[in-house]
Amino acid sequence: MSKARRSGEDSSYAWLVAGTLAVTVTVSYGVLTYTFGIVLVPMQRELGWSRLELTAAFSLALAVWAIGGIGAGAFLDRYPPRALLAGGSALAAGLVLAWSQVHDRVQLYLVFGGLGIAMAAVLYNSVFAVVTKWFRLRHREALVAITLVGAFSSFIFSPLAGSLTVEFGWRAALVILAVLLGAVTIPLHAGILRAPPITTVRENEPDDAGQARTAIRSLRFWLLTASIALGSYSWSVMVVQLVPFLSDSGRSLQFASFAAGVVGLGQLPGRLMFIFFGRALRGSRLPAATFGLAALALAILAVNRSDFGVLLFAALFGTSAGMMTLMTASVPAELFGRRVYGGVSGVIYAFSNGARAAAPFISAVIATLPGGYSTLVGSLIAISIVAALLGFLALGGSDAQRDI
16 A cells, blocks of 8 residues: 555645646547637538527537536446546547538537537546545645646637638538547546545545435535526636627637637636635635626626727636636535535536536527627626625535635
8 A cells, every 4th residue: 555545645646647637628628618619600601500500509518418417427436437538538539520520400419419428528527526536635736736727728729729710611620629639638538547546534424325415405505506507607608609799799700719718718817816815715705706706707898898808808707717617626525525526516517517508599599689799798797696696695604615
């Protein structure tokens, strides 16, 4: 038995796992989520389908992800992660390649239904479950490290997808991205991931099933879940609609893609704020600050759509998203325990991803109402305020986050 395991310390291999997943989730998010908003307008122009029909496909993927995430979390509570994540990566790469070849709606919806399964296997819900089980003492630092790297996903892949689309067309861009996704993620997941070590110190927790049921039945759980779901809805709307919104406003695809990249890069200071100002933002102040900042960013976009206003919005909204990602990753483990993290967080992700799934379709409908995108942005401001209030109530009186 290693010294790390005898002492209860985190092993060096745990950090190798964390580093591996930081790379793979960054590439996976870039290709599987951020690319869609970039190629949406070129797809619409070539295929002649409505934006509502196209965004419905992305909504389908997110809906399948929402349901599949529950199964993925339960799987990772019981079995080693290699098969799920390596298999999910192979499925993802193959389906992105298939996406590049769609010519009718049935093909599109079948591909995106499959992509939802792949998302459940390889994105943050699974990555956080794996990492939380590898670390006893520094799981929060490991989560922060992964999300700091992941913050570059949109900044890298939104401009990359935009440049590839302008240079080669959206179909060739997807082929290139599919090859990149498979080449990076499949060998890393297959070669590095293995079963986490069994902890040598008992955590004095009740049985897993009973603990999970108790958590899911609590009012605090549902307030937290609702808050995160609303925040996730707003985030998904911006991921899908920001580039089309700016394109419809007369901005070039390159500027719109750059703004989307700034949203992604803005997650980096959000995650750094989580580290350096965690004590000031502990407890109920964390969700209030997270979603309050999102409301402020959206208010800026509502009143100032100059280049500066758009980029300021992107930076602040990205900061809020960065804080939300870490809040979603860390709070369930600290409130409800790490042994049932996969199952409990799987339910939270099911609702947040369900909200993400509804977002592209609902937002496309709202954008057709009088006022268009102004009405949409106004609705997102209201939703962010409600998310802040629910999160404040969920963590009110909690000392579980005093060390965040």
